[in-house]
Structures are given as structure tokens and as C-alpha cells.
Amino acid sequence: MSAAAxxxxxxxxxxxxxxxxxxxxxxxxxxxxxxxDIGTYGGAFRVTQGFLERFGEERVIDTPxxxxxxxxxxxxxAMMGRRPVVEMxxxxxxxxxxxxxxxFAAPNHYRWGPAVPMVVRGPxxxxxxxxxxxxxxxxxxxxxxxxxxxxxxxxxxxxxxLMRSAIDxxxxxxxxxxxxxxxxVKAELPENPAPVDIGKARIAREGKDLSVITYGAMLHVALExxxxxxxxxxxxxxxxxxxxxxxxDEAILATVRKTNxxxxxxxxxxxxxxxxxxxxxxxxxxxxxxxxxxxxxTCLDTPVPYSPPMEAFYLPNVEKLVAQVRQLSSx
Numbered sequence: 001m002s003a004a005a006x007x008x009x010x011x012x013x014x015x016x017x018x019x020x021x022x023x024x025x026x027x028x029x030x031x032x033x034x035x036x037d038i039g040t041y042g043g044a045f046r047v048t049q050g051f052l053e054r055f056g057e058e059r060v061i062d063t064p065x066x067x068x069x070x071x072x073x074x075x076x077x078a079m080m081g082r083r084p085v086v087e088m089x090x091x092x093x094x095x096x097x098x099x100x101x102x103x104f105a106a107p108n109h110y111r112w113g114p115a116v117p118m119v120v121r122g123p124x125x126x127x128x129x130x131x132x133x134x135x136x137x138x139x140x141x142x143x144x145x146x147x148x149x150x151x152x153x154x155x156x157x158x159x160x161x162l163m164r165s166a167i168d169x170x171x172x173x174x175x176x177x178x179x180x181x182x183x184x185v186k187a188e189l190p191e192n193p194a195p196v197d198i199g200k201a202r203i204a205r206e207g208k209d210l211s212v213i214t215y216g217a218m219l220h221v222a223l224e225x226x227x228x229x230x231x232x233x234x235x236x237x238x239x240x241x242x243x244x245x246x247x248x249d250e251a252i253l254a255t256v257r258k259t260n261x262x263x264x265x266x267x268x269x270x271x272x273x274x275x276x277x278x279x280x281x282x283x284x285x286x287x288x289x290x291x292x293x294x295x296x297x298t299c300l301d302t303p304v305p306y307s308p309p310m311e312a313f314y315l316p317n318v319e320k321l322v323a324q325v326r327q328l329s330s331x
Contacts, residue, residue: 011189014182016156017121018047019189020163021085025055028083031167032059034074035087044089045123045182067096071120075105078118083167088122091176092136105172106147115170119163123179124152125217125267126299126315130179131306137216137268137299139244142174143277149198150245152176154219156187158242161196169198176244178217185220201248203255207237210329211255213278214265215241218316222265225321234329244274252278253286260291261328265316270298292331297324 011019025031032055033048039062042049052060063070067088074084088094094101097120105116126135139150149171153159159177166173204219205226212222219240226236239255241248256262262282264275275296282294297316305311 009188010186011156012183013153013156013159013177013185014045014047016159016189017163017177018049020160020193021048021167022051022054024083024164024167025051025059028167030081031083031085032061032077033085033087034061034063034070036063036065036070036089038062038087043087045179048087067093068100071097071100071105074118074120075100075108075116078116079108079114084118085167086118086120088120090130090134091122091124091138092133094120094122094138094174095141098141101148101172101174102142102145106145108147109171110147116172117170119166119173119175121163121175121177123182124176125178125180126304126311127180127217129306129308129311130304132303135304135311137176137266139174139176140268140273143245143274147171148245149173149243150176151198151243152178152216153242154178154181154185154216154240156185156189157193158196160189160193162198162242164193164195165198168195173198176216180217181220196242199243199246199248201239201241201243201251203237203251204240205236205238207235207259209235209259210261210263210325211237211239211259212263212265212321212325213239213241213252213255215244216267218265218267221316221318221321225318225325228318228322229325232326234325236325247278247281249281249285252281256282256286257289260289261331262290263295263297263321263324263328265297265321267316268298269301270296271301273298292328295324295328297321
């Protein structure tokens with residue numbers, strides 16, 4: 001499997017996730033995969049292609065269509081010392097396992113001691129015309145659950161590094177991989193890529209006039225908008241959260257204190273989204289540093305449309321971000 005070898009030139013975001021899981025399985029016999037069609041078929045997006053042939057059916061387990069049963073089996077295995085990585089064919093269906101994740105996996109260590117070291121991963125996000133059952137960003141549903149960690153990589157390096165850290169973590173980790181980035185984002189990985197610490201944001205672009213705080217596919221929207229706005233003399237600072245739970249409060253407040261204006265950009269429906277939580281933390285801890293209101297740019301409060309023009313209307317994009325930044329800059 002070439003993706004496992006390293007030094008093969010630029011690889012896709014998808015290949016980085018695959019290589020991280022492959023490397024973890026090579027180095028730790030406790031790690032195994034479980035999910036629908038991940039064996040012979042190689043997964044709906046071919047993320048696990050070749051895993052069955054290399055690691056065998058005891059470590060690459062195909063299951064019936066029952067997300068609750070899949071996660072329940074993974075929880076039991078994790079409590080017995082294994083390191084399961086669960087694939088949701090589309091992350092939307094994680095809702096079917098909500099009870100297992102929120103009421104059992106997340107609070108288990110706090111409640112009576114045993115850790116639940118497991119990863120639940122799957123493709124999230126829109127802009128692929130997948131409609132309401134295949135395009136959602138459900139992080140807000142899980143963000144308030146104590147005991148969970150949530151990561152959302154936007155780059156090849158983070159896709160690899162956060163997956164390795166998620167598999168090694170003693171807590172249940174939700175790994176939201178954006179399917180729009182699967183084959184569109186490419187970069188080289190070193191022969192021995194480094195894990196990326198969970199809980200650490202990064203400055204993706206330095207700026208001085210206004211901060212955009214974002215993650216996932218919206219990071220690339222923010223970086224494209226920053227190039228356009230630079231022509232107007234507006235230098236955006238772009239903060240990539242990378243980890244959604246726990247949030248990196250230090251990095252969030254540092255960029256607010258630097259630029260004094262902030263816009264939170266994400267791909268959830270507006271009401272109850274993570275953008276609201278980030279805005280609230282800024283209002284509580286950095287209000288005196290602000291020269292304008294904290295603003296949000298999110299999706300609409302509707303299901304994800306199937307029609308391409310309607311989906312474009314629903315999603316944040318570069319044009320919407322540029323317009324909102326110009327308005328906030330003049331506040």
C-alpha cells in the first residue's frame with residue numbers, strides 16, 4: 001500500500017487519514033477498524049482500501065447497518081483494552097449512536113473509572129450535493145457532552161497528526177473529516193510524520209486587522225478571502241481551531257487581543273452552533289479588547305439542500321465572507 005510508505009510526494013487529505021490509521025495498526029496490535037463496508041469494499045470513500053488484505057478480518061470488521069451496535073461493540077472492546085476506530089459511512093448517521101456515545105462512552109471514565117479509548121470517524125460537510133442525510137456538520141450536538149474530544153482537521157498534516165493522536169488518546173474522540181477536502185487538498189508528508197496535539201489551534205495566516213476563527217473546509221474559504229482582502233489593505237489573521245473540544249481558549253483570546261475585531265466562520269446551522277460558543281467565550285473574557293461586535297458567518301437554519309444552487313445559497317463562501325469582513329472592518 002503506497003500510502004503507508006512515506007516519501008511518495010504529495011498525498012491527498014484522504015490518503016493522510018488512511019496512512020495514519022495504517023501506521024497505527026502496524027505499530028499497535030490493539031488497534032482495529034469496525035464499520036459498514038470497510039473490508040472487501042474498502043469503505044464508501046475507499047479510506048480503508050487494502051486494510052482487510054493486510055490486517056485480516058479480525059482487525060477489519062464489516063458490520064450490519066446498525067450504528068448503535070457498531071459503537072456499542074467498540075465501547076466494549078475499548079474497555080477490554082483494544083483501540084477501536086469506528087467508521088461512519090457518513091457522519092450524519094452518528095446520530096443513530098448518540099445514546100451510546102453521549103450517555104456511555106463520554107461519561108464512563110468519570111462515572112466509574114474505566115477509560116474508553118476509541119475513535120469515531122466519518123465524512124462530514126457539504127458542497128458535494130449530498131443533501132440532508134449526507135452533508136451535515138453535527139459537532140454542535142456533541143460539543144456540550146462532557147468527556148468527549150472532537151477534532152476537525154483541514155490540512156494533510158493535521159489529518160495525519162490528529163488521527164494518530166486520536167487513536168492514542170484515552171478518551172473517546174470524534175474525528176470529523178470533511179469530504180469536500182478528501183481529494184482536493186494535497187501536500188507532502190514526511191517519512192515519519194508527527195502527531196498533532198489535541199487541544200491546540202494554529203495561526204494559519206498572520207494578520208493585524210481582523211481575526212477569522214474557523215476550522216475544516218471553511219479554513220480554505222478564509223484563506224482565499226484573505227488573499228482578496230489583502231488587496232483592499234485588510235490583513236486577516238486566520239486561526240484554525242483544529243480541535244473543537246476542548247477549545248484552545250488561549251489561542252482564541254490571543255488573536256482577539258491582537259486584531260480587536262473577530263468573525264467566527266463555520267459550516268453548521270447558525271442556531272446552537274459552535275460559532276456561538278466561541279463568540280460567548282470572547283464576550284466573557286476579551287470584551288474590553290473589541291472594537292466591534294463579534295460576528296458569525298454560518299449556514300442557514302435549514303436542512304442542507306440538495307439542489308446545487310440552493311446548497312450554494314445555504315453555505316458560507318468566499319464572497320459572503322469578504323462582504324462581511326468589509327462591513328465589520330468599517331465598524
